[in-house]
Amino acid sequence: MSEKLTQHDIRRYNWFIWKIVIGGFFIGVIIIALTAFGVFGPLPSFRDLENPKSNQASDVLSSDKQILGKYFVQNRSNVTYNQISPNVIHALIATEDNRFYAHSGIDFGRSFTILFYNLIGKQQGGSTITQQLALNLFSERSHNKFTRLRQKLQEWVIAVRLERNYTKEEILTMYLNTVDFGAYNTFGISSAAATYFNTTPADLTADQAALLIGMVNGPGLYSPIRHPDNAISRRNFVLRRMTEEGYLSEGQSQEAKMKPLGLDFHPIDHKDGLATYFRSVLKKEVQKVLVDQDLRKSDGTPYDLDRDGLKIYTTLNYTMQQYAEEAQKEYMKQLQVQFNQHWRGRSLWKAIPDFKLLLDQGLKRSDRYRALKAQNKSDEEIREDFNTPASMNLFTWHGNIDTLMKPIDSIVYCKMLLRNAMMSMDPKTGYIKAWVGGINFEHFKYDQVKTGTRQVGSTAKPFTYAVAIDNGFSPCMQINNVPDTIYGYGKPWCPGSAPSETVPGYITLRKAMARSQNWVTAHVMKEVKPEPVAQLIKKMGITSDVPAYPTICLGTFNASVYDMTGAYSVFANEGLWTEPTYLLRIEDKNGNLLYDHKARVVQAMNPETAYVMTYMLKGVVDEGTGWRLRSKYGLKNPIGGKTGTTQNNSDGWFIGVTPQLVTGVWTGCEDRAIHFRSTNLGEGANSALPVFALYMKKVYADKNLGIRTNIDFAMPPRGINITLDCGAYNQQQQGTAEVENKLGF
Incomplete structure (x- = not known):
């Protein structure tokens, strides 16, 4: 039988226990203090807390303020507290931290009740929302027990600092902007709402909010895509917690639980969405700007396009880009069938x-x-x-x-797949409205609008005629359409002309360009010389090499769709070349202006010549190789343009010119050696013009775009001295001849 404990023994044992408790408390305080001073690893500074490091996607915005795409390591876009539905806030607090508004970052009382909550079915995590935010912002959860203990201590310190420096609303907002929602690298409530429901955080309903918040602790386990049953069960648990915390009535909760998942899944990937080729080119351009301008953040580090949430404002019109991509797909699907049948067997x-x-x-x-x-x-x-x-x-x-x-x-x-590219721009401002760099970015990433160049063929002919007009030639001048050899530039040169495409006899310059006659074009080149033509081509924005040889009148040089479309805009813009522009400005994530683009403007030709050239280009559509725009596609408004077909039908071009839009289209295979074997199929009128036609029909049908059919090219303010009425011109020529005869000339 043991001896009875005396009062002295009890006091001694109590004091021993208290010493352990007090000692443990002081040890805990010392450990936390050492953690706060960074002994167990560096902690974020006050500046870090003011500017928490979270990878944020940069947005590419269209001219009508719609998101064309994103650049990201993590698909994350930040929103403000007022842009988040109360349903999301309520679901988060009810599920993750129901005493959020009562604690200061660490809920010690909650730690002792975790076991009790779990026993009665109210599942609660061990960390407060603020602690989870600390982990999301500044570290990655370790699976090593000792490292995880150190992280936990650091989270406590960071959580307290966050609570001291931010309001509760700001903490909730930061948390919801940083949390992982699983599929396709989706981070933050904004990206999650767009990805899973194709909506905004402000419009999330109670059941949608519950589904997303339910994913927070297990985006893989509770994925509505991979594990829909788990997702529904978890969603309904969150709805129950919202009811228990008074955020929903029992009736509202039951109604929400009865709903299906209702997903409108729109995963965001670099290869998806509109203007994929454009965004690829734009990314390199923005990165170059950031380096060349030496743009840096407040801490002195350079901006990272994939992580710093920049806003990139572009000139592309979202709707017109859609129409351009639709037009390409609609016609190229048909043309590929023609090509396959052409080569079958x-x-x-x-x-x-x-x-x-x-x-x-x-x-x-x-x-x-x-x-x-x-x-x-x-x-x-x-x-x-x-x-x-x-x-x-x-x-x-x-x-x-x-x-x-x-x-x-x-x-x-x-x-054996035909490729296609097109670009559409406003000739007055230089703003590019649509950019389709290829047929499928996922499989063929090479951009054919700006990066690639191809031989331009007959789309170069207007440059030679423009020099002639500038030198006093009239569109009504008649030239005998016979071979004309040019000497003095190496080997004597005379182009060929297919008998079936040759218009015999004397024809006007306007008809020669409209019907794309090689011999008349060569004769004009012989008169004006190659050097002025090459100089004009460069002034009109062609950046590729253009040697001053007679053959450039038939387009033997290479150029990009970007450059050629920009060059043709000179005709519609009173002789002014305005740099084709697609990047307007760059802002940081807070809306501060980092870069503002200023387009270059060059007077490439005089306004009178430009206006006469629009008259010449309209002849192509009214009576020449572009006739299908009128007869087949029903476009009756003022349109000029030029088809182009290179040797062996390797490249098909059409560049269409209207007062408000200039659009260039190219079609060909990856290798020039692979092509249609007949001009009837391979010419630009068949391989490129229809894409332009379908695009313009869509644009004209959408009155909201403001592209009108009832306006014509504007006459220069001072008028023109060149006679466009061929009847009057012939009378003038006849009168001049009679006078010369009388004077003995």
Whole structure:
């Protein structure tokens, strides 16, 4: 039988216990103090707390303030407290931290009740919202127990500092802007609302808010895409917690629980959305601006386009971009069928010189080849791999398809796909309204609007005629359409002219350009000389090499759709070349202006010449190679333009000119050696003009765009001295001849 404890023993034991408790308390205080002083690792400074580091997506905005796309490491866009539905706030507090407004960052009382809450079914996490924010902003959760303990102490310190420096509303907003919502790198409530419900945070209903907040503690486990049953169960739990905390009535909660998930899933990816080629080019341009202008944040570090939430304002019109992409898809789907039928049953190896060389080039440019090379595979092993059937994902105009085929055959397939690019701009301001750089950015990332150049063919002819007009030639001047050889520039040169396309006899300059006559164009070049033509082409914004040789009158030089469209805008803008502009300004995430673009303007030709050239270009549509715009597509308003077809039909062009829009379209295969074998199919009038026509029909039909059909090109304020009435011109010429005869000339 043990001895009875005396009162002295009890006091001694109590004091011992109190010493342990007090000692433990002081040790805890010392550990927290050491944590606060950074002994266990650096903590964010006050400036860091004022400017928390969270990767925020940069937005690319259209001229009508719609988001064309984003650049991001994490798909995150910040919103303010007032832009968040109360349903989201209530769901978050009810589920994650129901005493949020009562504590100062750490809820010690809550820590002792976690077990009790879990026992009665009210599941509660161990960290307050402020502590979770600290973890989201400044560290990554460690799976090592000791490291996690150190992180927990740091979170406490950071949480207290956050509470001292921010209001409760600001903390909730920062938390909701940083939390991970799973699919496609979606961070923040704004991106989550757009991705899962195609809406804004302000418009989230109670059931939608409950679904998203339910994902916070397990975006994978509670994903409505991968685990819809789990997502519904978790959503209903959040709705129950909202009811228990008084944010919803029982009836509202039951009604919300009965709803289906109701997803409107719009995952945001770099390869998705509108203007993918444009955004790729724009990204390089913005990065160059940030470096060239040495733009830096307040802490002295350079801006990061993928992380710093910049706002990039562009000239593209969201609706017109949609119409441009729709027009391309609608016609190129038909043209590819024509192309496939045209080549059906013919051997590419026999019909196309050096086709094997083209395949070898395609093979060595492929991602698959580079990956195999990186694995130190020999050429024999690589060729064996390319001749072994494998799972392939291919682009078609009816959607991507998964199939089993030899990789080398997939290269042949891609080589035989027609490519297309177009750009549309306002000739007065230089603002680019639509930019379609290719047929599918996911599969073919090379931009063909600005990055790529192709031979321009007959779209170069107006440059030669413009020099002639500037030198006093009249559109009514008649020239015999016969061969005319040019000497003095190396080998004597005279172009060919297909008999079926040649207009015999004397024809006017306007008709010669309208019907794209090579011999008359060469005669005009012989008169005006190549040097002034080359100089004019450069003044009109062509940045590629244009040698001063007679052949440039037929477009033997290369140029981009971007440059050619900009050049044609001179005709519609009274002779002024206004730099084609797509980047307007860059702002930081707080709306502060970082960069403002100023476009260059050059007087490329006099207004009278420009106006006469619009009259010449209208002839192409009214009586020349662009006649389909009138007869087939029903466009009756004032339109000028020029078709272009290069040698062997390798490239098809059409550049359309109206008073408010100038639009350039190019079509061809990746390799110039692969093309339509007949001009009837390969000419620009068939391969490029229809894309322009379909685009303009959509634009004109949308009255909200303000692109009108009832306006014509403006006459220069001082009028013109060149006679456009060919009847009057002929009388003038006859009168002049009679006077010369009388004077003995």
